[in-house]
Amino acid sequence: MKFPILSLGRRYPIWAAVLLLYAVTALVSPAMLSPGQILNIVRVTAFLGMVATGQTIVLLTGGIDLSVAGIVTLTNILSTGMMLGANENIAVAVLACVAAATVVGLANGVLVAYFRIAPIIATLAMNSILFGVALVSTGGAPHGAAAPAFNTIAQGDILGFPASGVCWLGVSVAVAIVMKNTIFGRWIYAVGANARAAALMGVPVRIVVVAAYALSALLAMCGGLLVTAYIGNPSLGIGNPFMMTSVVAVVVGGTALSGGVGSVVTTIAGALFITELNSFTNIAQVSTGAQFVIQGVLIAASVVVYRLLGRQSRT
Amino acid sequence: MKTFEDSSRRQVLKLGAGLVGGLLLGSAAARAEIGSDWVVPATDEMAKAINKPGKLRIGFSNGFSGNTWRTECLEQMKIEAAANADRYQLIVVDGQGDITKQVNDIDDLIAQKVDAILVIANSGTAVVPALRKAERAGIITVPFNLPVDGDHWTAYLGTDPRQKGMILGEKLNDMLGGKGKIVGFDGLPGNSYSAGVWEGAKPKLGPGIEMLALKDADWEEDKAKVIMADLLAAYPQIDGIYSDGAQMAVGALRAMKAAGRAMVPVTGDDYNGLLKFYHAEKANNPNLKMSLVSEPSWEGIVALRAAIKLLSGENTPKRQTIKPTRIDGDNYLKYMKPDLPDGVFVDTTLTDEQLKKLFS
Numbered sequence: 001m002k003f004p005i006l007s008l009g010r011r012y013p014i015w016a017a018v019l020l021l022y023a024v025t026a027l028v029s030p031a032m033l034s035p036g037q038i039l040n041i042v043r044v045t046a047f048l049g050m051v052a053t054g055q056t057i058v059l060l061t062g063g064i065d066l067s068v069a070g071i072v073t074l075t076n077i078l079s080t081g082m083m084l085g086a087n088e089n090i091a092v093a094v095l096a097c098v099a100a101a102t103v104v105g106l107a108n109g110v111l112v113a114y115f116r117i118a119p120i121i122a123t124l125a126m127n128s129i130l131f132g133v134a135l136v137s138t139g140g141a142p143h144g145a146a147a148p149a150f151n152t153i154a155q156g157d158i159l160g161f162p163a164s165g166v167c168w169l170g171v172s173v174a175v176a177i178v179m180k181n182t183i184f185g186r187w188i189y190a191v192g193a194n195a196r197a198a199a200l201m202g203v204p205v206r207i208v209v210v211a212a213y214a215l216s217a218l219l220a221m222c223g224g225l226l227v228t229a230y231i232g233n234p235s236l237g238i239g240n241p242f243m244m245t246s247v248v249a250v251v252v253g254g255t256a257l258s259g260g261v262g263s264v265v266t267t268i269a270g271a272l273f274i275t276e277l278n279s280f281t282n283i284a285q286v287s288t289g290a291q292f293v294i295q296g297v298l299i300a301a302s303v304v305v306y307r308l309l310g311r312q313s314r315t
Numbered sequence: 316m317k318t319f320e321d322s323s324r325r326q327v328l329k330l331g332a333g334l335v336g337g338l339l340l341g342s343a344a345a346r347a348e349i350g351s352d353w354v355v356p357a358t359d360e361m362a363k364a365i366n367k368p369g370k371l372r373i374g375f376s377n378g379f380s381g382n383t384w385r386t387e388c389l390e391q392m393k394i395e396a397a398a399n400a401d402r403y404q405l406i407v408v409d410g411q412g413d414i415t416k417q418v419n420d421i422d423d424l425i426a427q428k429v430d431a432i433l434v435i436a437n438s439g440t441a442v443v444p445a446l447r448k449a450e451r452a453g454i455i456t457v458p459f460n461l462p463v464d465g466d467h468w469t470a471y472l473g474t475d476p477r478q479k480g481m482i483l484g485e486k487l488n489d490m491l492g493g494k495g496k497i498v499g500f501d502g503l504p505g506n507s508y509s510a511g512v513w514e515g516a517k518p519k520l521g522p523g524i525e526m527l528a529l530k531d532a533d534w535e536e537d538k539a540k541v542i543m544a545d546l547l548a549a550y551p552q553i554d555g556i557y558s559d560g561a562q563m564a565v566g567a568l569r570a571m572k573a574a575g576r577a578m579v580p581v582t583g584d585d586y587n588g589l590l591k592f593y594h595a596e597k598a599n600n601p602n603l604k605m606s607l608v609s610e611p612s613w614e615g616i617v618a619l620r621a622a623i624k625l626l627s628g629e630n631t632p633k634r635q636t637i638k639p640t641r642i643d644g645d646n647y648l649k650y651m652k653p654d655l656p657d658g659v660f661v662d663t664t665l666t667d668e669q670l671k672k673l674f675s
């Protein structure tokens with residue numbers, strides 16, 4: 001006899017973990033079962049989920065993108081500074097963010113693919129540059145605000161479902177389909193699994209890597225726009241939490257840091273898991289210190305679990 | 316990057332802070348000039364002055380510069396220095412939130428043989444040896460805003476978190492009529508400022524007040540909003556919000572608004588965003604009240620003046636307490652800056668024109 005949760009756990013451990021954590025949270029606080037709170041978690045997960053989707057693409061190539069924090073901050077500063085609270089400025093502000101993110105992503109990719117700088121260093125340096133630009137351009141005193149119509153993408157609903165969640169899931173599923181069903185997607189996996197072998201097979205490795213970083217920057221920008229719409233104000237510290245949590249969400253979702261193994265769909269679950277965990281610790285009177293410990297233990301544990309499962313499936 | 320930014324903009328006060336400036340000067344500039352009674356000696360101990368004629372060089376080791384409070388503080392110091400350019404020159408170094416870099420910065424200032432060093436410390440422990448070295452070199456040292464361990468510095472001035480907490484606790488208790496369920500928000504995990512404020516506030520909350528959850532929200536509006544959304548789901552009844560920074564109070568209120576819950580009394584500081592929010596929402600939310608204690612961003616001016624006095628042969632108190640401003644629903648219009656961004660801290664000597672220029 002098979003227990004469905006066990007088989008789910010074996011095949012998609014992160015989805016089982018999401019359900020399990022949800023059950024535990026509901027035991028501590030039955031209010032978590034309310035539809036309103038479920039939708040609230042989806043609304044808030046969208047910010048991290050969007051950034052983590054981009055991070056997944058880069059991790060699949062065997063890289064890492066630590067500049068997402070700087071991109072979120074810069075997007076926040078740039079969009080609020082250009083919108084100035086007026087709806088007619090939304091289009092130009094968003095276009096400016098798209099342009100900035102594209103430049104940053106291409107630069108990251110070129111540094112990694114053509115100048116052969118280790119991704120962790122290249123993107124960390126980029127993160128520092130972006131934060132510095134945000135600081136210098138604002139003089140430490142950011143002005144402006146998001147436009148009311150723009151704020152509805154994070155604060156509003158579409159047919160009763162959080163608009164931010166619709167954006168995130170729509171984009172994530174689209175990226176997942178691209179990764180699974182297109183040549184470009186297969187190239188990403190091939191580069192991550194073995195770049196040299198991929199090159200020998202005719203994969204344009206450098207271009208694929210550049211594209212991966214560009215996509216990551218654009219998706220981080222989307223996450224930055226969502227979190228900006230959620231709060232409506234500029235804040236120089238807004239991007240900071242994303243540097244680590246975006247990587248954690250991807251890794252907990254089962255994508256290997258070494259590249260080539262994983263999927264965008266499990267990152268959806270990974271992002272949900274991290275947000276649920278935060279929500280749980282908010283409600284369960286857990287201190288911030290304990291929250292860090294729990295997060296660290298879960299990262300380590302998830303890697304061990306995936307390794308064990310991987311071994312099992314081979315034998 | 317962020318670790319010290321917010322902990323260092325935190326600061327606070329003294330019981331019975333007056334509204335002298337606001338009353339005298341009307342609404343446009345609540346504090347055009349710093350009143351003599353806004354800074355009071357904390358102890359009888361005096362710092363010994365030296366007499367240095369001629370042009371002076373004053374170093375300022377700013378631990379971090381990435382938030383609006385620090386930006387306003389630094390701007391006011393620059394204006395003060397420009398007005399006294401014949402007496403001294405101000406040299407600013409930025410620790411970028413890094414404990415080690417700040418120690419190096421101070422060492423550099425000592426090597427340059429400046430006459431005085433002002434410090435907002437990233438770590439009250441780490442800068443001790445550097446300040447002792449400055450002391451041995453005959454340099455006047457004035458840490459301010461955040462306390463530094465020991466007493467190997469010439470003079471210190473800052474506000475008192477515990478006293479701020481006492482006021483906030485008492486006021487929150489009053490606004491709630493001594494009973495109700497509240498949630499609370501602290502700044503960065505483990506920072507001594509939030510701990511001090513809460514230490515002062517806790518005993519002032521009556522037995523009828525139940526703290527459901529006290530969470531760290533890093534003095535970030537978005538973080539407080541996310542946490543509050545969770546707390547709203549978990550607790551059907553929340554009657555009040557304790558917070559040591561008004562960004563978190565307004566973030567939490569925005570979550571209440573989004574959830575369609577009636578808004579409740581809050582505490583905080585002089586963050587313009589909360590004043591604007593209160594102004595917009597109070598008509599529809601009779602139970603929305605606020606009691607705030609400011610974080611004067613003009614502290615840097617006081618520190619500069621203390622250093623100059625000490626270099627001009629005038630003894631000053633070794634420890635001085637800065638008095639903050641109390642803002643509530645009755646007087647907030649005097650402080651609110653409707654045309655300026657939410658991020659402005661309103662207890663400042665900067666005029667609206669200067670703030671507009673700074674925030675552009």
